[in-house]
Amino acid sequence: MITCYIKYEINPARIAEFEEYARMWIPLVEKFGGTHHGYYLPHESPNDLAVCLFSFPSLADYEVYRAKSMEDEDCQKAFRFAETMDCIRRYDRLFLRPVERQD
Template sequence: MITCVLRYEVDADKLEDFEAYARRWIDLLPRFGGVHHGYFLPHEGANDIALALFSFPSLAAYERYRAVSADDPDCRAAYRFARETRCIRRYDRQFLRPLLAAAGD
């Protein structure tokens, strides 16, 4: 399994727009074989940093998702929404390999 961690720098005045964008992806990602672990929005501390975590069985599965989702009308609409609202200033992604508790631990 591979987990993608997205770190967003968001416009603090447009958090409602960012939340609307995030809700779209929580629903969209499972269509492509991923598991969304949620978005984590600013609460205390920096008011312009948000995180998202989602997993795929492998990096190859993630790459397939990227290729297929690029032509999906709902995904394109989500990207367009973010561009039009300018709720995201920038983002970066990192891939991590989760270490999970063994069954029964």
């Protein structure tokens, strides 16, 4: 399993718009076989930081999702929404693997 951790620098004046964008993506990741762990918005932290976590069985499965998302109408709608609303300034993607318990 591989988990994608996305750290967003968001526009603090557009948190509501970013939250709407986030709600669009949760079912889209799941539509393509991923498990969404949620978006996390600023609380007791910098007001321009948000994170997102979702997993796929492998990096190859993630790459299939990325390719399909570029052609999917609902995914493109979400991309356009974020651009139009100017709610995301930048983002960084990290890929993590879990430490498995050994008995």
